[in-house]
Amino acid sequence: MSTQSRKQREIQEREQRILETAWPLLIEQGYLGLSMDRIAETLQYSKGTIYNHFSCKEEIIIALAIQTTEKRTRLFERAAAFRGTSRERIHAIGSAATIFVQLFPDHFKLEHIIRSSSIWEKTSEKRRTIMRSCERRCMGIVGGIVRDAIAHADLTLDDGIVPEDLVFGLWSISVGAFSIITTSDQLVELGIQEPFETYRQNVHRLLDGFGWRPLSADYDSVAVDDRIRAEVFPEEFRAISA
Amino acid sequence: MSTQSRKQREIQEREQRILETAWPLLIEQGYLGLSMDRIAETLQYSKGTIYNHFSCKEEIIIALAIQTTEKRTRLFERAAAFRGTSRERIHAIGSAATIFVQLFPDHFKLEHIIRSSSIWEKTSEKRRTIMRSCERRCMGIVGGIVRDAIAHADLTLDDGIVPEDLVFGLWSISVGAFSIITTSDQLVELGIQEPFETYRQNVHRLLDGFGWRPLSADYDSVAVDDRIRAEVFPEEFRAISA
DNA sequence: TGGAATTATTGACGTATCGTCAAAAAATGT
DNA sequence: ACATTTTTTGACGATACGTCAATAATTCCA
Numbered sequence: 019m020s021t022q023s024r025k026q027r028e029i030q031e032r033e034q035r036i037l038e039t040a041w042p043l044l045i046e047q048g049y050l051g052l053s054m055d056r057i058a059e060t061l062q063y064s065k066g067t068i069y070n071h072f073s074c075k076e077e078i079i080i081a082l083a084i085q086t087t088e089k090r091t092r093l094f095e096r097a098a099a100f101r102g103t104s105r106e107r108i109h110a111i112g113s114a115a116t117i118f119v120q121l122f123p124d125h126f127k128l129e130h131i132i133r134s135s136s137i138w139e140k141t142s143e144k145r146r147t148i149m150r151s152c153e154r155r156c157m158g159i160v161g162g163i164v165r166d167a168i169a170h171a172d173l174t175l176d177d178g179i180v181p182e183d184l185v186f187g188l189w190s191i192s193v194g195a196f197s198i199i200t201t202s203d204q205l206v207e208l209g210i211q212e213p214f215e216t217y218r219q220n221v222h223r224l225l226d227g228f229g230w231r232p233l234s235a236d237y238d239s240v241a242v243d244d245r246i247r248a249e250v251f252p253e254e255f256r257a258i259s260a
Numbered sequence: 261m262s263t264q265s266r267k268q269r270e271i272q273e274r275e276q277r278i279l280e281t282a283w284p285l286l287i288e289q290g291y292l293g294l295s296m297d298r299i300a301e302t303l304q305y306s307k308g309t310i311y312n313h314f315s316c317k318e319e320i321i322i323a324l325a326i327q328t329t330e331k332r333t334r335l336f337e338r339a340a341a342f343r344g345t346s347r348e349r350i351h352a353i354g355s356a357a358t359i360f361v362q363l364f365p366d367h368f369k370l371e372h373i374i375r376s377s378s379i380w381e382k383t384s385e386k387r388r389t390i391m392r393s394c395e396r397r398c399m400g401i402v403g404g405i406v407r408d409a410i411a412h413a414d415l416t417l418d419d420g421i422v423p424e425d426l427v428f429g430l431w432s433i434s435v436g437a438f439s440i441i442t443t444s445d446q447l448v449e450l451g452i453q454e455p456f457e458t459y460r461q462n463v464h465r466l467l468d469g470f471g472w473r474p475l476s477a478d479y480d481s482v483a484v485d486d487r488i489r490a491e492v493f494p495e496e497f498r499a500i501s502a
Numbered sequence: 503t504g505g506a507a508t509t510a511t512t513g514a515c516g517t518a519t520c521g522t523c524a525a526a527a528a529a530t531g532t
Numbered sequence: 533a534c535a536t537t538t539t540t541t542g543a544c545g546a547t548a549c550g551t552c553a554a555t556a557a558t559t560c561c562a
Contacts, residue, residue, distance in 0.1 A: 025558070029510085048378020049291070053548065064512040069550070130372050133443040136290020150446055157450055179461070182451030186440075187433065187462035194436025195428070201375040204392055208399050209424030219421070220429035220466070227465030227476075267529070271539090295519065306541045311521070 033071050035061060037085065040078045045124040049131055052078065076140040083132045084145060086125040087152045090118045091159075093251070098159045100250050104167035105230055109239065110246045111160055112192075112221050116214055117251055119196050120258045126200040160185045172231045187224055195220070218243065275313050277303060279327070282320045287366045291373055294320065318382035325374045326387060328367040329394045332360045333401075335493070340401045342492050346409035347472055351481065352488045353402055354434075354463050358456055359493055361438050362500045368442040402427045414473045429466055437462070460485065 039060050044052040052075060058065045072078045097110035119126070131137060138146070164181040167173035175181070195217040199205065205213055222234045247255040281302050286294045294317060300307045314320045339352035361368070373379060380388070406423040409415040417423070437459040441447065447455055464476045489497040 048376050050378045130375055133372055134290050136292045183458045186452050186458050190436035191433040194432035210428050216425045216428050223469030224466045227469030
């Protein structure tokens with residue numbers, strides 16, 4: 019019994035160690051830098067053992083992507099639990115998204131890799147389902163705040179507009195901004211000195227455009243951001259600042 | 261002389277044929293599907309000859325990306341030349357971006373592939389420079405419209421906000437929306453029935469948030485969109501509808 | 503506890519692809 | 533007609549993927 023559980027635990031832990039070994043290879047050298055042989059060599063296991071855990075390279079990649087995506091989802095959940103006006107809560111989501119990118123600047127590299135059709139299609143349906151459900155959960159959280167805002171009359175959507183449309187807008191602007199930030203090497207030359215700050219402001223413009231109260235003009239969004247970072251994400255904030 | 265030019269021309273044309281052969285391989289099977297051997301086999305040349313044109317796989321990929329990016333830039337230039345209010349002209353840019361995605365739905369796959377660090381870093385500085393200059397040109401076009409809007413008092417930016425901030429917002433929301441549209445397989449399940457339409461509306465909300473006149477409420481953006489498609493992009497519009 | 507049954511591990515193997523380079527072929531110039 | 537330059541070729545070495553039969557370790561049960 020105890021022997022079994024020891025072995026079982028060893029196998030379990032190995033899975034995590036494989037992922038930890040894979041991460042820097044993938045981040046530093048991309049898809050091609052991740053080699054099953056090198057993982058095996060590093061961990062002193064034979065290749066076959068690695069394949070016992072992950073049936074192909076792509077499975078390792080999506081497993082890593084799931085880990086970071088789940089971390090983001092948890093940040094979103096904490097942000098949504100912030101006690102404040104609907105506008106402050108949606109603001110907290112923006113802060114969570116930004117903190118996530120700053121804590122895991124490499125996540126978007128992964129996201130790019132995993133979305134390549136050649137990679138995505140080789141992953142198992144099981145893991146793809148997990149990814150999709152993370153995506154749905156994130157959208158659900160944001161959608162919930164939008165609905166709350168409507169319920170509290172902070173926001174009124176025009177006819178034919180559903181909460182998901184707004185969520186899609188926030189999702190788009192965030193994915194786009196962070197993609198650009200993490201892949202463009204000439205933002206400063208293009209006139210974007212502080213991309214994260216610009217992102218934050220643009221999100222507010224978008225919310226203003228939907229008429230979400232209180233509008234930017236009415237409150238000091240920098241102060242709100244500080245408060246959220248201090249109250250909701252004190253630890254993460256310290257990690258970023260350090 | 262005539263023999264030389266014939267040979268020269270043959271070599272020139274071959275380059276394009278290589279790219280045409282590479283495109284479907286890359287789109288259908290991703291980075292891994294693109295094989296130098298297969299290109300050589302298909303075109304009945306030896307591998308060495310292919311390598312005379314492109315020093316590595318990645319050069320082929322970026323060459324393809326440059327071709328589509330240049331097409332987009334030309335669409336943007338035509339959109340910017342639209343004679344109308346600043347708001348209509350920026351609207352035309354949005355239409356151009358949408359038309360581009362619909363004409364070249366696979367471009368974003370390429371964009372994803374090329375942005376992978378492992379690929380990007382293997383490309384030649386020469387071609388990277390071309391890509392960057394395309395990017396700058398696109399931003400410049402949009403920035404010019406923003407400046408015109410300010411000059412015509414259609415738009416007033418708050419202190420500390422520069423035109424590039426707004427451009428970054430439009431860029432983000434577009435890149436994000438199209439990335440999501442081309443890679444997510446559950447948009448409908450997530451409640452986004454007509455992503456392109458939602459994108460268009462979100463862009464307007466963002467512009468409204470910046471106070472760009474006339475605001476959405478004041479005019480029929482669907483009519484403007486129809487007019488732009490008919491006047492500026494009649495041919496492309498037909499191609500999409502067909 | 504000892505040995506059968508099950509499970510986990512190993513690493514050589516077949517296949518595929520990359521990018522190179524010396525030799526062969528073709529084109530060009532005199 | 534022959535020398536020089538340019539282009540093409542494909543065999544080659546290197547690397548990596550994923551498989552699988554053989555081996556080792558572990559578990560189970562009498």
